[in-house]
Amino acid sequence: MTPAGGAVPTRDGALPRSLLFAAAAVSALAVVAVFAFLLWFSLPVFRGDxxxxxxxxxxxxxRGQFGILPMLLGSFCLASSALLLAFPLALGVCCFAHGAGPVRAARPLLAAVRFxxxxxxxxxxxxxxxxLVPLIRDAFYGSGFSWLAAALTLSVLVLPTIVLLVDAQFRQVQAEIGPSAAALGFSPVQQLLRLTLPLSRRGLAAALALGFGRAVGDTLIPLMLAGNAARVPHSLLDPLRTLTSHIALVVATDSQDLAYASLFASGLILFVVTAFVHLLLRRWRGQAA
Amino acid sequence: MERMLRLFAWGASVLVPAVLLTLLAFLLWRGVPGWSLALFFGDTPPLDAVLRGAPVFDGLWPACLGTVALVLLATAIAVPLGIASGVYQAEFASPRQRAALSFCVDLLAGIPSILMGLFGFALILLLRKTVAPAANTGLLLSAGCLALLVLPYLISTTRLALESVPHELRLAGACLGLSHGQVVGRILLPAALHGIFGGVILAVGRAAEDTAVILLTGVVANAGAPSSLFGKYEALPFHIYYLAAEYQTPAQLAQAFAAALVLLCITGGLFAVARLLRAHLETRWKTGRSQ
Structure with missing residues (x-):
């Protein structure tokens, strides 16, 4: 028998430990390298005016104006509006799968979400x-490429992530309290409403945070659907540009130094935001354990 | 209150599958009529293209080849690295190392994919300024950045697969007088192979569908079949993105939908295999145990 590829076993079948350590070190350093590159290349930004x-x-x-605040706001608006839609929906789906709907429908529903x-x-x-875009164009006005179109699509994209996390959380809580709650005469819906939901507060917050990380980090949906005008949107039907699509667009078109610097600054902001989300999650997990 | 919850749950659970079905139906309706050999090979005879490498001009073939090359390269980089890191984390790391490693891996998993692309782009800028003025984005760079993207999946599935091997197997190995390294290499890894393989397949699917990374690291619309490691290339997801924005004829649009269907079949198929392997892993150690 040979072990899986990667580390070549020595003659006695033991794995060379130093090789494994090197691989682990490289993996750990990868994230440091990404951060260091972003920081290094956005350094010109922190000098002078x-x-x-x-x-x-x-x-x-x-005209030499390289403000990225509209994109920062755009990312925030889009991600939070997508979550505003996706989170309640995900919660509804999980409630359905854990007592509010017929037991037999739960498995196919979750399988569809997993798909x-x-x-x-x-x-x-x-x-x-x-x-979606033609629908929005016909129902309202404008080109249809808008905050609304991107938010709707993005909510579909982040929904499964949230559902799977909340589902895992519900499962855990119900395994603990299910029998006692049933013995006390709670109906499944009562149990969900009075026990599972309140007890899952932290898991729900974690799912929300992770969903936000996913939504902020997505590039393609805003790039294809949000219209990409670098302005502050005043309504759901206005176009907007996010930090992620800004990066993709600037790499494709601009070549001035300061434009590039703004690119890496956008990247740095994104990195810090997602790192912050993960630190938060780790803290919550640490407190739970 | 209870009624409202029930009503709301029903509403959400009808809406979500309805959205999914609408999406699939729309994709099938627009995509299926475009399925033909011409979709892949354009005007070039298929056999010539496949066997003799005849250039294909308006088909999906070059994009398919590009995606395959990209995924193979990315997994060739990421799989050894990821599995070795996972093994180290699960079996050899000190508690402090383990904490540090899991922190870095978590962080890496959370980084938006466009930042991996930006990292590759910055790498090229650096190379141009220093040792290689002619450096440019290309296939190998994209593969490297994609490898970074899928690395966390590989590490955590490897770790999980090793941790789910029953303790008795370790004890049996130790009783036979094997060293810890031998136990890992001869017993635990073969036993965990299914789970690890599931992780590899998920990684392949993720690498095949990602667009943001390659957008910044060398994919172009009309490169033909990939010819060198450092050259530009085409890829399926980018092809779809490009056609959606820049299509000029209805035929091109039909091609975009057909390509989307192809991509969905690939990722869906890989995903199903990964699920099966995972289900296998979950049931494998439950049978025949006295509990």
Missing amino acids: ALASLLSWRWQPL MTSVPTVVYGLVSVFL
Whole structure:
């Protein structure tokens, strides 16, 4: 028998420990390297008046204005609006699977949600461009490429992540309290409402945080659907640009130094936000344990 | 209150599958009519393209080849690294190392994929300024960045698979006089192979569908079949994205939908296999145990 590829066993069948350690070190350093590169390349921004230019509300590279605040706001608006839709829906699906719906429907429903995690982002984007965008265009006004279109699609994208996390949490809680609650005469819905939901508060918060991380980090949905105007949106039907799609667009088009610096600064902000989300999650997990 | 909850749960649980079904139906309706050999090979005879490498101009073939090359390269980088890291974390690391490693892996898993692309892009900028002025984005760079993206999946599934091997097997190995390293190499790894393989398949699926990373690291719309490690290439997800934005004829649009269907079949199939392997892992050690 040979072990899986990667570490080659020595003659006595033991794995060379130093090789494994090296691999682990490389994996751990990868994240440090990403952070270091982002920091290093956004350094020019922190010198002199470049920072003031960056932290302004105007993105007009041809006039030398490189403000990324509209994108920062755009990312925040889009991610929170998508969550505002996806989180209650996910909660509804989990409640359905844990007592509010027929027992037999729970498995197929969760299987469908699991299948949704395997749908490529670009496929969601493509279908939305040709199904959702025309609908919005006809129902309201404008081109249809808007905050609304991106938020709706993004909520579908992050929904499975949230559902699976909340489902795991519900499962854990119900394994603990299920028999006692049933013995006390709680109906499944009562149990859900009075016990499982309140007891899952921390798990729900964790699912929300992770969903936010996912929503903020997605590039393709806003790039394909949000219209990408570097302005502050005033309504759901206005276009907006997120930090992620800003990065993709600037790499494709601009080549001025300060534009590049703004690119890495956007990346740095994204990194810090997602790192913060994960630190928060770890803390919660540590407290729970 | 209870009624409201019930009503709300029903509403959500009808809406979500309805959205999924709408998506699939729309995709099938627009995509299936485009399925033909011409979809893949355009005007070039298929056999010529496959066997003799004849250039294909308006088919999906170059994009398929690009995606395959990309995924193979990325897994070739990430799989050894990820499995070795997972084994180290589960079996050899001191508690402090384990905490540090799991922290880094968690963080890496949370990084948006576009930042991996940006990292690759920055790497090229650095190379251009220093040792290699002619450095440019290309296949190998994309594969490296994708490897970073899928690394956390591999590490955590390997760790999980090793941890779910029953303790008795370790004891049996120790009783036979094997060293810890031998127990890991000869007993635990073969026993955990199914679980690890499931992780590999998930990683392949993730690498095949990601668009944001390759967008920044060398994918282009019309490169033809990938010819060198450092050259530009085409890939299926990017092809779909590009056609959705820049299509000029209805035929091109039909091609985008057909390509989306192809991609969905690939990722869906990989996902189903990974699920099966995981189910196998979960039941495997439960049979024949006296509990």
